[in-house]
Amino acid sequence: METIARNSIKKGVASALTITSAVLVLMMIFGVMMLLNQGNTIKISPQLFYEIMTIHGTGMVGIAALGGSAIMWYFLSKYIQLNPKIFFTNLFLTLIGVIMVLAAIFVFNFSDGWTFLYPLPSASAKIYGTTGALLFLFGLLILGIGYLIMYFYIAARLIKEYGGLGKSLGWDYIFRGKKGYGPPSAVVASTMVIIANSVGVLAGATALVESIINILFPAVSFDPMMAKHLTYAFGHIFANCTIYMAVIAVYEILSEYTGRPWKSNKAFLIAWNCSTLFTLMIYTHHLLMDFAVPQWMLIIGQVFSYANGLPVMVVTAYGALMIVFRSAVKWDFASSMMFLAMFGWVAGAVPAIIDATIVVNHVMHNTKWVPGHFHTYMGMGVIAMIFGFMYYFNKTEGTQKQTGTDQFAIAIYFLFFSGLAGSFLYAGKISVPRRWAEHLPEWTGSDQIGAICGAFVIIAAVIFTTRFIYGLRNVGKKPQEKIFKSVS
Numbered sequence: 001m002e003t004i005a006r007n008s009i010k011k012g013v014a015s016a017l018t019i020t021s022a023v024l025v026l027m028m029i030f031g032v033m034m035l036l037n038q039g040n041t042i043k044i045s046p047q048l049f050y051e052i053m054t055i056h057g058t059g060m061v062g063i064a065a066l067g068g069s070a071i072m073w074y075f076l077s078k079y080i081q082l083n084p085k086i087f088f089t090n091l092f093l094t095l096i097g098v099i100m101v102l103a104a105i106f107v108f109n110f111s112d113g114w115t116f117l118y119p120l121p122s123a124s125a126k127i128y129g130t131t132g133a134l135l136f137l138f139g140l141l142i143l144g145i146g147y148l149i150m151y152f153y154i155a156a157r158l159i160k161e162y163g164g165l166g167k168s169l170g171w172d173y174i175f176r177g178k179k180g181y182g183p184p185s186a187v188v189a190s191t192m193v194i195i196a197n198s199v200g201v202l203a204g205a206t207a208l209v210e211s212i213i214n215i216l217f218p219a220v221s222f223d224p225m226m227a228k229h230l231t232y233a234f235g236h237i238f239a240n241c242t243i244y245m246a247v248i249a250v251y252e253i254l255s256e257y258t259g260r261p262w263k264s265n266k267a268f269l270i271a272w273n274c275s276t277l278f279t280l281m282i283y284t285h286h287l288l289m290d291f292a293v294p295q296w297m298l299i300i301g302q303v304f305s306y307a308n309g310l311p312v313m314v315v316t317a318y319g320a321l322m323i324v325f326r327s328a329v330k331w332d333f334a335s336s337m338m339f340l341a342m343f344g345w346v347a348g349a350v351p352a353i354i355d356a357t358i359v360v361n362h363v364m365h366n367t368k369w370v371p372g373h374f375h376t377y378m379g380m381g382v383i384a385m386i387f388g389f390m391y392y393f394n395k396t397e398g399t400q401k402q403t404g405t406d407q408f409a410i411a412i413y414f415l416f417f418s419g420l421a422g423s424f425l426y427a428g429k430i431s432v433p434r435r436w437a438e439h440l441p442e443w444t445g446s447d448q449i450g451a452i453c454g455a456f457v458i459i460a461a462v463i464f465t466t467r468f469i470y471g472l473r474n475v476g477k478k479p480q481e482k483i484f485k486s487v488s
């Protein structure tokens, strides 16, 4: 019985990773198309550009969440028993949501951006018809419901196993002086994610429902500023949680490869507790340009943005250096990706912290500096962790062996992703606005360089993806040893 459940868990994870990698490649192609258009190398209509921007933004963050969930689910299932049906339910609802979103964008011309900023969907519904807007809004709502089901289920399981979410966040060790080490890092991180992201998804769902009601019953309207708060609370938390899920792979893989457990000591637990709270508080750094937002909220946004990223990043980066230091770590695809991804994450946070400073934000925020920041930490952080985990999965559950091609692909990926992100940051520096379909001639150089780098990134991603899908044939062909590590 237990092995059957374990096999379904693996099947769920394998399906999620297959979808993730294939969608990633597709979204990257869209990314290069945008750059080619901005760089005046190809010409697409502004309408199509914004459709592509909408699918690229929504799709990338959505798929990072799916890949992150696969990582979280896979490792969490080593410590607590999980029902595979829940993961499949989320996967199924994700697929339905994605199909609706794709139809909304490419069949019904929805192109308001992932932000679906109220009342924009109602306005565009008047131009392109209500079908597209409603398909998009309901599609995202269904996606959100899938995540809520999964999170509430995990919360219930953690409460059952640990006696409460406070306990699985290590409060016994932080507040009650319990000695030793807290719950496994995968458990601590998962608890943080389900708390923060449930709040985030509920905020997003509220904003979606407001737009839906306003489209169906135009007489009923809502406060646009409030809707913006809800939307950015959602966007910030949801995007952040992708890394908090993916980072579980760093803990688990590096500790397995070095043969040293990643212990959740007090600093680790405190850092994760701080991040749980701060992640919920700091989304106002997206509203620094809104003069109607009370000053104190903006100051909270700035101060806690500094405080937020740092603790977990520091304990993770420091922990990773320590665990690897003088260990007999085997550097293969998975461990190198985890190590590099950690630096991608740290590097990506630096421009974000700069941008979260109010005076800088007024100059930088609507420039490509911002995509420069999140492409660094998403592309070289979260997505690198997901690709690294894909290899680890095939190796652990199957018989995948590393080849020179893999090493080549890693080098290409990081080299050219740095180039791509660098081209965005540079564009930010020369004040290129973000989200413009058309660029002035003096900006196109950075777009063209970005497009070339993007093309190489796609080559690497195609290699990762084909190697992954090809390797799946051997999953389950290796005799399995341990199933559960000890709980707590």
Ligand code: HEM
Pocket (backbone or CB within 6 Å): 027, 028, 029, 030, 031, 032, 034, 035, 053, 054, 056, 057, 058, 060, 061, 064, 113, 114, 115, 368, 371, 375, 378, 379, 383, 420, 433, 434, 435, 436, 450, 451, 454, 455, 457, 458
């Ligand atoms: C080959 C790789 C990629 C390329 C060429 C690319 C290209 C682009 C371009 C050109 C934009 C629009 C920039 C602008 O505002 O003018 C963009 C936006 C965006 N990209 Fe990427 N990207 C890539 C990978 C990624 C990855 C891996 C992620 C996240 C997992 C991501 C997430 C986003 C998001 C969230 C936006 C914002 C959309 C918006 O402003 O509404 N991209 N990307």
Ligand SMILES: [Cu+2]
Pocket (backbone or CB within 6 Å): 236, 282, 283, 285, 286
């Ligand atoms: Cu944010």
